[in-house]
Amino acid sequence: MNANLFAELSSPAVLTALMPMLALGVGVLLFLVCEVVAVLRPLRSGVLLLALGASAVAEIALLRAERVPSLVLDGTFLADRGTALWGLVFLAAVALAWVYSRGYYRENRPFLAEHDALLLTTPVGMMMMVGANELVTFFIGLELLSLPLYALCAFRRMRAESVEAGLKYFLLGSFSSALFVFGAALLYMAAGATDFAALAEADRSSPLVLAGLALVCASLLFKVAVFPFQQWAPDVYEGSPTPITGLMATGTKAAAFGFLVVQLTPILPSSGRPLVAALALATMLLGNLGALAQRNMKRMLAYSSVAHAGTLLLLVAAGMGSLDEHGAQLAALYYLVGYLFTASGAFGLLALLEAGGTRFLELDNLRGLARSRPLVAALLALFMLSLGGIPATAGFLGKWFVFSVLVEADLIGVAVVGALLSTVALGYYLRVIVVLYMQEPLPGVPAPVLDARPGASAASLLCAALVLILGLAPALFLGLLG
Amino acid sequence: MLVLLTFLPLLGAVLIGLLPSKSESLLRLTALGVTLATAAVGLTVYARFDGANPGFQQEFLRPWFELASSAGPLQVRFHLGLDGVSILLVALTVVLMPLVVLSSYGHVHMRVKEFLVWLLVMETGMLGVFLSLDLVLFYFFWEVSLVPLYFLVGIWGGERRLYATLKFFLYTVAGSLVMLIGVIALLWKTGSANVPELLTKALLLTPAEQSWIFAAFALAFAIKVPLLPFHTWLADAHTEAPTSGSVLLAGVLLKMGTYGLLRFGIQLFPAAASEAAPLFLALGAIGIVYGALLAWAQTDLKRLIACSSVSHLGFVVLGMFALTGPGLRGAVLQMINHGLSTGLLFLLVGMVYERTHTRDLARYGGLASVMPVFALFLVFTVLSSVGLPGLNGFVGEYLILAGTFQASPFWAVVGVSGVVFGAIYLLMATRRVLFGAVTHEENRALSDLNLREVGLMLPLCVLVVWFGVQPAPFLAKCAPTLDGILERVENARAEARLALPSPSEAPVR
Numbered sequence: 001m002n003a004n005l006f007a008e009l010s011s012p013a014v015l016t017a018l019m020p021m022l023a024l025g026v027g028v029l030l031f032l033v034c035e036v037v038a039v040l041r042p043l044r045s046g047v048l049l050l051a052l053g054a055s056a057v058a059e060i061a062l063l064r065a066e067r068v069p070s071l072v073l074d075g076t077f078l079a080d081r082g083t084a085l086w087g088l089v090f091l092a093a094v095a096l097a098w099v100y101s102r103g104y105y106r107e108n109r110p111f112l113a114e115h116d117a118l119l120l121t122t123p124v125g126m127m128m129m130v131g132a133n134e135l136v137t138f139f140i141g142l143e144l145l146s147l148p149l150y151a152l153c154a155f156r157r158m159r160a161e162s163v164e165a166g167l168k169y170f171l172l173g174s175f176s177s178a179l180f181v182f183g184a185a186l187l188y189m190a191a192g193a194t195d196f197a198a199l200a201e202a203d204r205s206s207p208l209v210l211a212g213l214a215l216v217c218a219s220l221l222f223k224v225a226v227f228p229f230q231q232w233a234p235d236v237y238e239g240s241p242t243p244i245t246g247l248m249a250t251g252t253k254a255a256a257f258g259f260l261v262v263q264l265t266p267i268l269p270s271s272g273r274p275l276v277a278a279l280a281l282a283t284m285l286l287g288n289l290g291a292l293a294q295r296n297m298k299r300m301l302a303y304s305s306v307a308h309a310g311t312l313l314l315l316v317a318a319g320m321g322s323l324d325e326h327g328a329q330l331a332a333l334y335y336l337v338g339y340l341f342t343a344s345g346a347f348g349l350l351a352l353l354e355a356g357g358t359r360f361l362e363l364d365n366l367r368g369l370a371r372s373r374p375l376v377a378a379l380l381a382l383f384m385l386s387l388g389g390i391p392a393t394a395g396f397l398g399k400w401f402v403f404s405v406l407v408e409a410d411l412i413g414v415a416v417v418g419a420l421l422s423t424v425a426l427g428y429y430l431r432v433i434v435v436l437y438m439q440e441p442l443p444g445v446p447a448p449v450l451d452a453r454p455g456a457s458a459a460s461l462l463c464a465a466l467v468l469i470l471g472l473a474p475a476l477f478l479g480l481l482g
Numbered sequence: 483m484l485v486l487l488t489f490l491p492l493l494g495a496v497l498i499g500l501l502p503s504k505s506e507s508l509l510r511l512t513a514l515g516v517t518l519a520t521a522a523v524g525l526t527v528y529a530r531f532d533g534a535n536p537g538f539q540q541e542f543l544r545p546w547f548e549l550a551s552s553a554g555p556l557q558v559r560f561h562l563g564l565d566g567v568s569i570l571l572v573a574l575t576v577v578l579m580p581l582v583v584l585s586s587y588g589h590v591h592m593r594v595k596e597f598l599v600w601l602l603v604m605e606t607g608m609l610g611v612f613l614s615l616d617l618v619l620f621y622f623f624w625e626v627s628l629v630p631l632y633f634l635v636g637i638w639g640g641e642r643r644l645y646a647t648l649k650f651f652l653y654t655v656a657g658s659l660v661m662l663i664g665v666i667a668l669l670w671k672t673g674s675a676n677v678p679e680l681l682t683k684a685l686l687l688t689p690a691e692q693s694w695i696f697a698a699f700a701l702a703f704a705i706k707v708p709l710l711p712f713h714t715w716l717a718d719a720h721t722e723a724p725t726s727g728s729v730l731l732a733g734v735l736l737k738m739g740t741y742g743l744l745r746f747g748i749q750l751f752p753a754a755a756s757e758a759a760p761l762f763l764a765l766g767a768i769g770i771v772y773g774a775l776l777a778w779a780q781t782d783l784k785r786l787i788a789c790s791s792v793s794h795l796g797f798v799v800l801g802m803f804a805l806t807g808p809g810l811r812g813a814v815l816q817m818i819n820h821g822l823s824t825g826l827l828f829l830l831v832g833m834v835y836e837r838t839h840t841r842d843l844a845r846y847g848g849l850a851s852v853m854p855v856f857a858l859f860l861v862f863t864v865l866s867s868v869g870l871p872g873l874n875g876f877v878g879e880y881l882i883l884a885g886t887f888q889a890s891p892f893w894a895v896v897g898v899s900g901v902v903f904g905a906i907y908l909l910m911a912t913r914r915v916l917f918g919a920v921t922h923e924e925n926r927a928l929s930d931l932n933l934r935e936v937g938l939m940l941p942l943c944v945l946v947v948w949f950g951v952q953p954a955p956f957l958a959k960c961a962p963t964l965d966g967i968l969e970r971v972e973n974a975r976a977e978a979r980l981a982l983p984s985p986s987e988a989p990v991r
Contacts, residue, residue: 327550390629391622400666404549407666412694415666419659426655427648430632434644438636475547 008073016065017072017079019058020087024124027051028117035113048116052095055123059087063480071133075195078133085333085480086258090126093251093340094119099459100243100348103355103451107158115155118148122247126255130262134195135184135216138259142180142223145255146173149248153240159359165239172232176222183215200267213268220264224256224309227283234290237302242354245298246347249305250340257312261332265319277317277414281421283310288424297350297361300428301343304387307425308339311402314418318409327408331401334477338386338394338470345463346383348456349376355451363431365448368441373450377436379464386467388429389422394470483527484542484562487572488609490520491579495602503595510587513598517580520605524576528959531569536962538563538615538678546619553673561616561676566963567744568612570814570956571737574821575612577941578733579605582726584938585829588836589725590638597638601726604630608734612741615677620746621665624738625658631727631735639722646715646722653715657702664698667691677745684750685974696754699746700762706739709762709799710769713792717776720788721841725832728784732791732828733821740798740817744810748802749967753974755803762803763886767893769796770900778907783834783841786911787827790867793900794820800897801882805971809885810964811957816878818956819949823867823875826942830860833935834915837928843911848920853930857916859939864912866946868905874949 008014015022031047034040062084070080098119105112121144128141150173154166184194190208191198202209218229225233237245268276287307294300312335319328350361353376370377386393399422406415441447470477494516498509531539541563549556564572583601590597607627614620628651636647669675671691672683684692705712716736720728748755773793780786798820801813834849834856835841850857862873869875879901886894920926949956 385629391625396622396625400662403663404666404670407663407670408552412663412667415663416660416698419663420656423652423656423659426652430648430651433632434636434648437633438644473547478547 014072016058016062017077020055020062020084021124021127023054023058024051024120027054028120028124031113031117031120035117044113044116048098048120051120052091052098052123056088056091059084059091062087075197076132076134076137077128078131082262082329082333083127083131086130086254086262087123087127089254089258089333089337089340090123090130090251093247093254093344094123096340096344096348096459096463097243097247097251099455100246100344100351101241102455103453104241104243104351105156106355107156111155115152118152119247121148122152122251126251126258129255130258132259132263133197134193135187136194138263139177139180139184141255143177145252146177146223149173149244149252152244152247153236155241155244159239161239162241163239165236168232169236169240172222176219176229179215179222180219183212183217183219186212186215196263196267204269210269217260217264217268220256220260221279221313224253224312225306226309226313227279227286227306230283230286230306230309233306234294234299234302237305238296238298238360242298242347242351245302246344246351249301249343249347250336253305253309253312254336254340257309257315257332257336260316261312261319261328265316265328266322268316268320270320270322273317273320273411276313276320277411280310280313280317281414281417283307283313284418284421285310285424288421288428291428292424294428295363297363297366297432298347300363300432301346301350304425304428305343307421308343308387311335311399311418311422314411314414315402315405317414318405318411327401328405330478331398331405334401334470334474335398337477338398338467341463341466341470342383342386342393342395345460345467346380346387348460348463349380349383352376352450352452352456352460353448355449361448362445363435364442364445366432366435367439367445367447368436369447370437372447376450376452379460381433381436382464382467384429384432386471388426392468392471394467396471397474483523483530484540484564484613487520487523487527487576488562488606488613490523491516491602491605491609494520495599495606498595498598498602501595506594509595509598510583513583513602514580516602517576517583517605521576521580524572524609527564528569528573531564531959533566533959534962536566536966538565540564541615546616549618549669549675551670551673556669556673556675558618558675559616560619562613562619563615563678564613566960567741567749567814567967569959570818571612571734571741572609574737574818575605575608575734577945578729578821578825581825581829581938581941582729584934585729585832586724586726587934589832593637597634597726600630600633601730604634604730608730608738611738617665617669617675617677617680617746620677621658621662624742625655627735627738628654628658631731634727634730635719635723638724639727640724641722642718643722646718650715650719653705653708653712654702657705657712660698661702664695667698668695677750680750681970685753689753692751692754693757696747696751696758699750700743700758703739703742703747704765706742707736707795707799708739708792710765710772710792710796713769713773716792717785717788720791720828721782721785725828725835728788728828728832729825732787732824736791736795737817737821740795740802740813743799744802744813744967748805749970752967752971753978756805756971756975756978759803759805760890762799763890763893766796766799766803767896767900769793770800770897771796771903774900774903774907778903778910781843783843783846783911783915784828784831785841786843786907787824787831790827790904790908791820791824793904794824794867796900797879797882797897800886800893801878804882804886804889805968806885806888807965807968808881809889810968811961812878812881812883812885814960814964815874815949815953815957816882819866819874819878822942822946822949823863826859826863826939826946827867829935829939829942830856830863833931838925843914845922846915846925847922848916848918849925849928850916851920852926852928855931855936859931859936859943860912860916862943862946864908866950868908869901872947872950874946874953876950877953 125145132138291303610623
């Protein structure tokens, strides 16, 4: 058995499939060695970037491979063009979070090495989640992502709100993990197996299977903060270090939805459609109403992230009970890639603006920023328009693809309600633009100090460029999907 | 040619963005130059346009990206083209723009560079809407054109500009997003985004599908026009917009709604449109009277003109949904007329506001003796707006009412009463502004219009007279296309009549 496993592990097909995760894992270990050995300490950033780069190269190799390895390791792990693309999304999210975290932590001893090592672990978890072809593998991925994130959320350990965020996320996250394990156990009991092919065959009317699926879904909806599990999001998003908030909004969301849309949706019973659609619309409504009430930028973006999760859940509703005939995976990818660059860019700019010591960035702090910092204001405005889904930005085409899937699945009523709900969202995105461009600074409210390091500035410009490219020349990205 | 026309203003915007923001006169001159160049290109296109050809002309086609549809992959193209419906609107847009830039000399003194950039981006957006022959591209331009106007009103507008912009944006976007669902459904079901292809493929959809997609489109356009229950954003947006914004809003942006109704409502879905015609006739006619009454009640001169827009666009919708030859012709002419007359009115209000800093009717009075040239222009414009024979408004209104009378005498009569009301409120307002004794001493010191102001209004005045005296050459450009649309409507009606006696039979595809 062991020899078999070893032989399988060293076969080229398996190596190609696992290389992205192996590169990162080796990278984390090397990174820690560099931290311990004083001479090697300056190499840390290089090792981290090298690991991310190697993993990205491995994903691209997978994307271009003639014969895609597909299922490996006894059918527990899936690697194909789809997972490769998701992997690239995760790597981009982590890379952006890393760039923005340079210079963000101003504590006495920020423990940056630990921060980076934890950060570098998260994409392994995300890749495992999307590639998992059975429940236990998925669970390992989920925990591999969650545990570092719990610590990262609390990383500004001298600030009460950051510790609160970490604790809150940890308690609720553990709870949701428990739900997942319970659900998986029920499914195993009913189907006698944990792989999705077997689960797809299982009797969908058996209460055990239904309860198991419901628990597994509930746990995932917890992670992406979908109604009725969304209450934790604003507090955790607000308290966490801003680059980490960006990672949670983009990377975690992408991993969970990647798994939901690719693996779980086809085995969900189509009778649950109305329920999931209702949950999605309720999430959009609550997210938008919550965001409308906020003056704090991070809380507003947290609620906006909830609303976006609701929009993505519409895809799950459309695809339930059928194989991916409506291009739900493509829609989810496009939406999340667009959201990745938009939201990472927005959170990144907030991180830069907070560097001057502003603890809670309020709308009032941004008043008249267009006069003092025209470029920052222009980028932030662009990101807001993209979040709102105005054409010429990535957000628009993402929305387009989601609504296409709904129309194709004959959920036109749901699509219309969803469209109207996303109008509400423009109310708060536009308010940011109003504050930036149309209002004068308030006396007594300090203007934020911008700490723009070259890396972060370049990342922001790159995000903006990608938002526009994804909005104007979608053919480039659609070509990648084949 | 059309690509140049569409993107020349955008290039100009980039150019202005690169210029130093200190030298305002250089910025303004550049903007003027760009809009004049665009106008030259636009008028060349107009001259080359063959009015006798009812189809699309001067097309430009490039693949853009691919989508999926029920009928296989769907190529989205960068597709521009002209026909009789769009040519006059394109011409109107390019003619208005240099004048708008000129008028901004008087009232835009802060952040001039940004203003001009947004103005030029706006022009690209508007031209894109009228020229797009791909549904995706159309939607793209349709929604993008909101953003520049949002900034134009939001930064350079009046006191309540933030409220006005938000209201205008949310109203329009709500409609647009419902339309988006309609667009997606249409694309998915027909497998094409190409407007000329859709003209045949849309007819193959089931009547129910046609009806609801038509409804989704019509909602967005009705909000933009704005038709009666959706008109409240207009008064606020107009009142708070800077003069240039108002001129553009009235002159071109509202026409995007009526253009959409004609192109994607009536032309694309003739059966659904003729089914819905009674509703639109009613909304149009009631809009005429209600808008006039609203305008009558206003004390703010700019708001009054904004409300008069509701009334005038009611005429356009009335003529369009009469679905008769004269009605359609009148509707197209009236779109242009409204752009000219109301554009002029907003320019005049802007000019008097720059001098008095009030728009309150009670704060004027007797201005004719102080500003005789202004008085001359105002009286001329008002007469054109109320439809004095010999000026532009008459031709359009006459054709619309004649066309409506064939379709529905009742709503034609209601519409006629709107003409009367229109004369009352506009002439009353003119009297309060211009005639009588000077009631406010500070108004005695007002200066009359300067050469720039007269110069920028003269081209519009010439067009007003031209359209009034000799509308035939303009009508000749659009008539064959309009007759083609009418034929589609007649065919759809004939089919519906054929289908009626035996509803049990399966619909012929």
